[in-house]
Amino acid sequence: MKPTRRARIHDRDDLRHHLAAWDRGGFSRQLRAEFTKFRTVRAWMIALCAAAAVFVLLSFLSAFESRAPVPALPAGPGGEAVSDTYMFVHQALAGDGTLTARINSLSGAHTPSSPSSGNGFGTSSHGEPGSRLQPGLAPWAKAGIILEPDTRQGTDYAAVMVTGSHGVQMQYNYMPDSPGLAGAVGSSSPRWLRLARVGDVITGYDSADGSRWTEIGTARLTSLPRTVQVGLFVTSPLYFAAGAGRGTPSVATASFDHISARGEFPRRSWTGDPIAGFYPTGPSASTWQQRSAGAFTISGSGDIAPLVGDIISAQWAGASIVNGTIVALLFVIVLATLFATSEYRRGLIRTTFAASPRRGRVLAAKAAIAGSLAFAAGAIATATAEVITRHVLADNGSYLFPQSEPALAQVIIGTGLFLGLAAALVVALGTMLRRSAVAVAAGIILLVLPGILGSESGNWLMRYTPTAAFAIQATLPRSSLVTSAYTPPNGYFPISPWAGLAVLAAYTAIAVGAALWLLRRRDA
């Protein structure tokens, strides 16, 4: 109540009336009181600004120091980065036509993962020439028939293929696929594949015996030229041994026979071209051998798939933001603790409770003020850091996955909410524990420590502890067509972004509830 508005109280009822009025405006007044308490401690305001500043600074340094230059990546039909590396034995096809082939074996081998994997960062296991291959077929090793306008990387395509462990598939233009016959290919279970072109429409068929054919799916490739390249291809992506954090290059070998072509093939002879690119490939990866007129053995390495993080050891741009966030988080934890506990040490809490006997409201106001200030500092710092780090990383030659505006908003608002919820959680911890050293330690143990044991592999700690909220910064594409190390250092968290934030919100709600309960029961 402002001092200028002097209330005249005549009797008991009048007093009750005035108290009720006071009560109604209570929460906003309480918010103002708590904001004044925070604002007037100069060191706290400075520390809040410092939190935002170190956030940006650390993000910048992290980006500045990153060294992951990447050669130009092929862009797919939609402009997105793609993997497009394989062995291609092809002919030109003019107009409509079909190509049929039988595959009766698909085998694979991979370079061994280096034993001293360290933390997964210290060693690069990509392509060690001369190291001996170990047998093992990658689940997404592919061998089959592909059709595309020309042999450049990233062009439109339609393909029907057998895979390492996903059966027969028809895929086109890096999109989710249509499954055909299930099961592995072998001499007792050969797979017949057929790709037919009619205008812009490509249809894939498979068969177990070469007489009864099943249509798998169709693809419409827009503005396909009259003459296209069609042929056999083999490729094999990074192989992830059980428990290995990193993939190693692999090679797949397939034998094709019963090859028959119908349509107008002007040159009438096969050409073998390794479609090479940035993709890490195994030693002596691309070979082809024509055993007879209609039979080939082809080896290939690489992948035809959407690009996900890690495959090219590209710096995940968000990693810089994670580093900024975690240091700002420390500042927020210390500040929120001091905000909650210093009243106890100075005895101001008794005055506070005398002025507003509804203790729950005091705690709610404190949590709301600490949360809002941390939200503002976090969101502003994230927005600044996003702009700076992307510039710096681009200058360093890193590949940046395109980031949509909703994704950017998710990171900025989400990181602000992350810091805000963390501040409210720590205010509750401080209210419960009162001793600032214990409260700060508890805050750090809850919000930071699980990241040490969980962030590298992205295990359950990053799902069920408050560190799950880091997932809000994940924006990279995942693909069901690619086996990869979907781990936090590569930009993938074991929980979806908003669910991760909800985990932290649940912890905050529980802590605030417990603090309310204790606050009512205990003496100040």
Add this chain to the structure above:
Amino acid sequence: MTESLHAEWTKLRTLASTFWLLLAAAAVTVAVSAAAAAAVRCPSGGCADDPAKISLTGIDLGQAVVAVLAVMAVSGEYGTGMIRLTLTATPRRLTVLAAKAAVLTCLVLAAGTVAVLGSLLAGGLILPGHGIGPSHGYPAISAGDGPVLRAGFGSVLYLALIAMLSLGAATAMREAAVAIGAVLGLLYVLPIIAVFAGNATLSRHLEQIAPMTAGLAIQATTGLNGLPISPWAGLGVLAAWAAGALVLGGLLLRSRDA
């Protein structure tokens, strides 16, 4: 010095929180170690796991409790104004700091020994049931084994050095919340930054100088070649941090008003 030691011992002994924090440090260390051992799954054997290191995982959390204890031993006195009385009684301020360090070291060594023995015992009992034991080709966890002895003894020393680092930081910063934030930030945040650094060389250097990753190299009993820093050198890095913090704390204690 003897009087100082006696005074510091009395002050720490008579605080109820000291006993509870020491107990908590040992208890959480053993509990987390046992949980980590129980969480390991290696059904077919041949995992690249280090049985001693898994059994000592609890130190990761136990050190936070030790840090709180050490910080409160100093900041508590500043909070209550007791420090002025202490420094009036013992005008040689470095003697006060040395006495605090000595008493704290003894307490932490005692609690740390209990914590480490309990953790190794828990690991030795639990791990063989999860595919990591002598019958699977792993060395048995026994305190008489050279590398395991080094890991266990080194972990006790590690906790004592964490106490010294925290004591120095608290003497320099006085405010308990800031000191514990700085210490735990140094311990816990640097390793995460190393994980998310997009530069292998940089992240390796970070792991070599960060007190936690360097100091905990002492727990490794297998794959020593893959470590960012050798075990004793790593503990030396932590000792350097602790010494630096104590020197800074001592200088500030001598030059500032209490």
